Amino acid sequence: MTDALVTSPPAPRPAMRWLRDTGYALAALPVALVALVVVIALVASGLGLSVVVGGVFVLVVGVYAARGFAHVERRRLAALSGRAVPEPAYLRARAGDGFWRRSLTPLRDPQSWLDVVWSLVGWITAVVSFCVAITWWATALGGLSYWFWERFIPRDGSDAQSLADLIGLGESRTADVGLVSSIGVAALVTLPFALRFAAVVHASLASVLLTSRAELQGRVARVEESRESAHRAEADSLRRLERDIHDxxxxxxxxxxxxxxxxxxxxxxxxxxxxxxxxxxxxxxxxxxxxxxxxxRGIAPPLLVDRGLAAAVGEMADGQPIPVRVTADLPPELPLAVETAAYFVAAEALTNVVKHSGADRADVALEAVGGRLRVTVVDNGRGGAAAVPGHGLAGLRERLAGVDGALVVVSPQGGPTRLRAEVPLR
The missing domain is CATH 1.10.287 (Helix Hairpins)
Structure with a gap:
C-alpha cells in the first residue's frame, strides 16, 4: 500500500495561465451581474415582506440562490488555480427539528450570509477585472494589427489627425503605424501581468468571502482528526507494549x-x-x-532528549542484528514531538526489516527538507510490505497523522523496500 505525500500542483504553462486568467476575468462580470440582480431582488423582497409569513420563505429562497452563485464562483476559482477549492460545511437541520426550525436553518448559517454579501459586492471587483482584461487584450491585438486596418480609417476633414500627429511625431503613416504598433507591443509584453492582476483582484475577494471559512473548518477538522489519530496510536502502542511484556x-x-x-x-x-x-x-x-x-527501543530513550535524534537513532541502529547505516543532515534543535515521531518511525521500520524482510542490510536517512523532517528507511529484503490494520505500518500511519505527517511505502515483490515519512517542523 502506498500513500502519496501532499504536494503542490504543478505550475501551469504560460499559455494556459493566460487562458485561465482571461476566461476568469472576462466571465466575472456576467456572473456577478446575474448574481447581483437575482439575489438583491429576492433578499430585498424577502426583507420587505418579512412581516408576513411568505416573506420569510422568499428570503430563504434568496439565500439558497446566493449559495448557488457562490458554488459557481468556487468552481471558477478551482479552474483558475488548477486545484480543489475547499467547500464550506453548511449548517444542516437536525433530525428532530420541527418545520419552522428546519425551514429557517439557512438563515442561521454564517456562510449563507457571506454568500449573500458576495453576490451583492462581487460585481465591484468583477467590473475592475473585466475592464482590465478587455482593455489589455484590445490594446495588444488592435495595436499589433494596426498596420493592416489603419488603411480603412477615413482621413478626410481637418479634424482627421492621427495619434502620432497629435503628440508631435509627424503626419506620416509610418509614424502613426510605428507609434500604435509600439503601444500594442507594450500591451502584449505587460499582458500576462495585467491578466494576473485582473484575476487576482476578483479572486481575492471571492476567496475571503467564499473559502476562508471553509479553510478554517478544514483546519479544525484536521486538528481533531490528528488528535484522534494520536490518541489511537498511543493506545495501540500501550496495548502492544503490555502484550509484549506479558508474552x-x-x-x-x-x-x-x-x-x-x-x-x-x-x-x-x-x-x-x-x-x-x-x-x-x-x-x-x-x-x-x-x-x-x-x-x-519502542519507547523514546533518554538519549533522544540528551543528545538528539541522530544520536538516538544511531544507537538504536547499532543494536540491530544486521548492519544499518545512518546518515543525518538535521538542524541543531528540533521540537521534541517531531524528534519523538521520527524516532518511532525509524524504530518501527527497522523492527519490520529485521522481523519480516529477510534483508541483510538497511540504510536510514534523516534530513530536513522544505520545512519538513524526512525519514527514509531502505532495505534489500524480499519486499511485499503492506500497511495491514493493527500491524506496524498502520500504527506508523496513525502516529504520523497525529503530528500532521505523511507516510509513503514502496515495496514491490522481490524488493527493495523504501519507506519515507515526513513530519512538519513546527
Whole structure:
C-alpha cells in the first residue's frame, strides 16, 4: 500500500495561465451581474415582506440562490488555480427539528450570509477585472494589427489627425503605424501581468468571502482528526507494549523465579544439579534483559532528549542484528514531538526489516527538507510490505497523522523496500 505525500500542483504553462486568467476575468462580470440582480431582488423582497409569513420563505429562497452563485464562483476559482477549492460545511437541520426550525436553518448559517454579501459586492471587483482584461487584450491585438486596418480609417476633414500627429511625431503613416504598433507591443509584453492582476483582484475577494471559512473548518477538522489519530496510536502502542511484556520478559521472570526456587531446594541435596539450574537462571536473566532492551527501543530513550535524534537513532541502529547505516543532515534543535515521531518511525521500520524482510542490510536517512523532517528507511529484503490494520505500518500511519505527517511505502515483490515519512517542523 502506498500513500502519496501532499504536494503542490504543478505550475501551469504560460499559455494556459493566460487562458485561465482571461476566461476568469472576462466571465466575472456576467456572473456577478446575474448574481447581483437575482439575489438583491429576492433578499430585498424577502426583507420587505418579512412581516408576513411568505416573506420569510422568499428570503430563504434568496439565500439558497446566493449559495448557488457562490458554488459557481468556487468552481471558477478551482479552474483558475488548477486545484480543489475547499467547500464550506453548511449548517444542516437536525433530525428532530420541527418545520419552522428546519425551514429557517439557512438563515442561521454564517456562510449563507457571506454568500449573500458576495453576490451583492462581487460585481465591484468583477467590473475592475473585466475592464482590465478587455482593455489589455484590445490594446495588444488592435495595436499589433494596426498596420493592416489603419488603411480603412477615413482621413478626410481637418479634424482627421492621427495619434502620432497629435503628440508631435509627424503626419506620416509610418509614424502613426510605428507609434500604435509600439503601444500594442507594450500591451502584449505587460499582458500576462495585467491578466494576473485582473484575476487576482476578483479572486481575492471571492476567496475571503467564499473559502476562508471553509479553510478554517478544514483546519479544525484536521486538528481533531490528528488528535484522534494520536490518541489511537498511543493506545495501540500501550496495548502492544503490555502484550509484549506479558508474552516475553514477564514469562521469563516467572520462569526465573521458579528456577531459583528449585535451585534452593536442590542445593542441599544435589549441588551439581543446582549449579545447572542456576546456569539456566542466569541465561534466562540475560534473555529477559535483551527482551527488555528491545522493548525499550519502542519507547523514546533518554538519549533522544540528551543528545538528539541522530544520536538516538544511531544507537538504536547499532543494536540491530544486521548492519544499518545512518546518515543525518538535521538542524541543531528540533521540537521534541517531531524528534519523538521520527524516532518511532525509524524504530518501527527497522523492527519490520529485521522481523519480516529477510534483508541483510538497511540504510536510514534523516534530513530536513522544505520545512519538513524526512525519514527514509531502505532495505534489500524480499519486499511485499503492506500497511495491514493493527500491524506496524498502520500504527506508523496513525502516529504520523497525529503530528500532521505523511507516510509513503514502496515495496514491490522481490524488493527493495523504501519507506519515507515526513513530519512538519513546527
Amino acid at each position: 516475553g520478559p514477564q514469562q521469563r521472570l516467572i520462569r526465573l523465579g521458579m528456577d531459583l526456587g528449585r535451585a534452593r531446594v536442590q542445593l542441599a541435596q544435589d549441588p551439581a544439579t543446582a549449579a545447572r539450574t542456576l546456569d539456566a537462571a542466569v541465561a534466562q536473566t540475560r534473555e529477559a534483559v535483551e527482551e527488555l532492551r528491545a522493548l525499550s
